[in-house]
Amino acid sequence: MKLHVIKQRSLWWSLSALVIAIGIGAMALSWQQFGAPLRPGLDFAGGTRLQLTRACAIENTCPDAIDLAEVRQILSQQGLESSSLQLLGQNQETLSIRTINLDVDERTTLQAALDEEVGPFDIDTLQIDSVGPVIGRQLLASGLLALLVAFAGIVGYLSLRFKLDYAVFAIVALLHDVLITLGAFAILGLTLAVEIDSLFIVALLTIVGFSVNDTVVIYDRIRENLKLHPDRHINDVVDDAVNQTLTRSINTSLTTVLPLVAIVVFGGQTLKFFALALIIGFLAGAYSSIFIASTLLALWRERTGQAYGDSDDTPEALAESPN
Numbered sequence: 001m002k003l004h005v006i007k008q009r010s011l012w013w014s015l016s017a018l019v020i021a022i023g024i025g026a027m028a029l030s031w032q033q034f035g036a037p038l039r040p041g042l043d044f045a046g047g048t049r050l051q052l053t054r055a056c057a058i059e060n061t062c063p064d065a066i067d068l069a070e071v072r073q074i075l076s077q078q079g080l081e082s083s084s085l086q087l088l089g090q091n092q093e094t095l096s097i098r099t100i101n102l103d104v105d106e107r108t109t110l111q112a113a114l115d116e117e118v119g120p121f122d123i124d125t126l127q128i129d130s131v132g133p134v135i136g137r138q139l140l141a142s143g144l145l146a147l148l149v150a151f152a153g154i155v156g157y158l159s160l161r162f163k164l165d166y167a168v169f170a171i172v173a174l175l176h177d178v179l180i181t182l183g184a185f186a187i188l189g190l191t192l193a194v195e196i197d198s199l200f201i202v203a204l205l206t207i208v209g210f211s212v213n214d215t216v217v218i219y220d221r222i223r224e225n226l227k228l229h230p231d232r233h234i235n236d237v238v239d240d241a242v243n244q245t246l247t248r249s250i251n252t253s254l255t256t257v258l259p260l261v262a263i264v265v266f267g268g269q270t271l272k273f274f275a276l277a278l279i280i281g282f283l284a285g286a287y288s289s290i291f292i293a294s295t296l297l298a299l300w301r302e303r304t305g306q307a308y309g310d311s312d313d314t315p316e317a318l319a320e321s322p323n
Contacts, residue, residue: 005242005295006235012291023183030186039189041197044140048102051127053094055120066095074113086193143201150208162219169296170215173288177211180284181277203277211285215293218245234307238298242290253286
């Protein structure tokens with residue numbers, strides 16, 4: 001069965017616009033609540049994070065669940081009312097507290113109060129992370145700079161290998177993938193208190209590289225078909241190119257996503273959301289390469305009078321040629 005991407009391009013664009021609009025709405029709500037489009041993790045916001053697991057959870061003998069209201073009362077007594085709380089683990093017996101930067105004495109006092117009122121906690125599983133606000137801002141700035149450099153490099157490479165219009169629409173497709181991933185994590189931050197950290201920036205860079213690879217394969221086939229059949233309309237060329245590379249695109253995406261699904265299901269807390277970001281981005285990348293980048297290129301070529309051939313090889317020009 002042949003996929004007619006050009007004929008139904010309004011549908012593909014509408015679906016993408018709807019998903020991106022929902023994501024932007026979630027980022028706007030996130031900005032109101034957290035002062036950022038996504039819920040920032042310790043890496044970016046700075047502060048101290050304590051992660052404590054109850055000793056009874058090791059032997060699965062806890063009589064009752066952790067009462068977050070009781071934990072908040074203890075934090076309030078320490079002057080830490082604005083701290084963020086989260087229960088982790090399969091049985092929700094691991095308490096994660098993100099608060100302002102604490103020195104050793106303040107942290108020891110807090111741990112002692114929690115251990116007495118909520119614990120006891122297993123000292124061997126205690127995790128303490130501290131990041132200063134300056135370092136957090138530097139990490140965020142470095143991550144954004146890395147994304148901008150990646151975009152600039154992709155534009156330069158595609159402009160040299162193909163043409164500028166190929167590069168422009170490849171970047172549009174990449175922005176599509178990044179926005180969908182950002183929107184998904186904005187929703188997760190609002191609903192499940194999922195925070196982003198430096199691994200999320202790594203995930204975005206990986207998504208950009210994967211997505212542009214898929215787009216280059218389709219663009220390469222479009223360019224070949226234009227040279228082989230300069231008398232064919234760009235819409236027909238794009239349809240053929242997409243269908244010729246469709247199986248490869250689907251197989252590549254599936255074989256990449258399946259191991260990531262395994263990480264999400266069976267992996268640890270650290271890698272779970274990193275893998276989830278990659279899954280969302282890879283699927284969005286496969287979609288944008290097939291339905292967004294290719295159809296936008298066809299529309300542009302059609303509107304600018306380049307619907308035939310890869311240069312001036314229109315049927316009229318070929319007919320007037322002395323050869």
